[in-house]
Amino acid sequence: MTETTSVHGFVPSEYTLDQIAEGSSREQVILTLGSPSTTANFGNEVFYYISQKRKQPVAFMNPKPVDQTVVAVYFDEEQRVSRTVKYGLKDGKLFDFTNQVTPTGGEEVNFLNRVMSNVGPQLGGT
Numbered sequence: 001m002t003e004t005t006s007v008h009g010f011v012p013s014e015y016t017l018d019q020i021a022e023g024s025s026r027e028q029v030i031l032t033l034g035s036p037s038t039t040a041n042f043g044n045e046v047f048y049y050i051s052q053k054r055k056q057p058v059a060f061m062n063p064k065p066v067d068q069t070v071v072a073v074y075f076d077e078e079q080r081v082s083r084t085v086k087y088g089l090k091d092g093k094l095f096d097f098t099n100q101v102t103p104t105g106g107e108e109v110n111f112l113n114r115v116m117s118n119v120g121p122q123l124g125g126t
Contacts, residue, residue, distance in 0.1 A: 006063065009037060009051035012071055017084060020073060024081040029073050036073075042108045044082070047073040050115060068116055087112055 012033055019032050029047060036047035049071040054063035070087040085098045094112055096103050103109045 002058070004056045006054050007051060008054065010034060010049050011051040011069065012049065017071065017086070020081055020084050022081055022083065026075060026079045029081060040108070040111060044077060045075045045079070070112060070115060089116060
């Protein structure tokens, strides 16, 4: 029996993320990170880059998601980057690894919880 691990989606390095400076244009973000996995609008546009690590215990079993990262690039009203945040799970809860905080409440947190809901233990409501 051989366990396999696979990564799906775009996993930007810290170096690549550092290239997305505050004030960068939407076009610069796409040139650096490529097309986003999905977008949303919570007042202003947000690009989400989603990656997922899956483990498959044995060849005949379906792979299970074990880790997921979401990089969010926030734009201001002039379509310039206002901030970049790397989200993931910590202790089974949504966590902002950029600012080292657990986000609470709001439409975006609900959206991110839905994105992360099929990874590891189920997330608690916010």
